[in-house]
Amino acid sequence: MTYADKIENLFEIINDLNIGMLVSENGGELRSRPMKAFTDKDTNTIWFLTHTRSAKVLEISQDQDVNLSFACPKENNYVSVSGKASLSRDAEKIDDMWSDKMAVWFDCEKNDPAVAAICVSPTTAEYWKGEDSGLKRMWEITKAKVTDTKPDLGDNETVCLAG
Incomplete structure (x- = not known):
């Protein structure tokens, strides 16, 4: 799989899930909250709208390191x-x-000074793109048990995005 394919898969999954948990540090503790994600594939960034008086704005001003997690079991x-x-x-x-x-x-209104955007520039991302057919998953698990191999349950890739 090429690097471009990995990036395409990453942003495709994020776009499909579109609600993620933004995790930031709050006084030595990690805090997460659900946020609607907007991807920009041209710049490989992920954006969120926020209120300027939210705690996450202060947290990000003190520590820019964040994690985003998206899940669809x-x-x-x-x-x-x-x-x-x-x-x-x-x-x-x-x-x-x-x-x-x-x-x-x-x-x-959108031009209210209380409305701002958070831009996340990913450094590293990992994704798991699974087989969504329950029957196929069961087949792979059964086949793996019989053949003493690992089941093929989809793709798992790590993508480095930092320059």
Whole structure:
């Protein structure tokens, strides 16, 4: 599998799952919260909308290291992304992510100074893209037991994205 294929798979899984847990450090403890992800494959970045008064904004200002995790057990797809987060007030990027649902969530307009974006620049990501057919999974597990081999349950790849 080529590096480009790995990147394509990574962003495809993130786009399919679209809600991930953003993990940041809060006074020596890790804290996670669900966030809607917006990927930018041109820059290999992952974006989120946030309120400037949220705790995560302060946490990221003190420590840019974050982790993103995405999971869909039903389809056996999982992603873990380590990266650096930064806060942005890029009006064009905020506009790209804004929707009626976001307006309800934020209870303001997109140009409100309280609305900001978090950009995560991944350094390393690992994904598991599993076989979503239960019958195929059972076949692979049964075959592995009979042949004393490992079952082929999908792809597991690590992708280094830091320059």
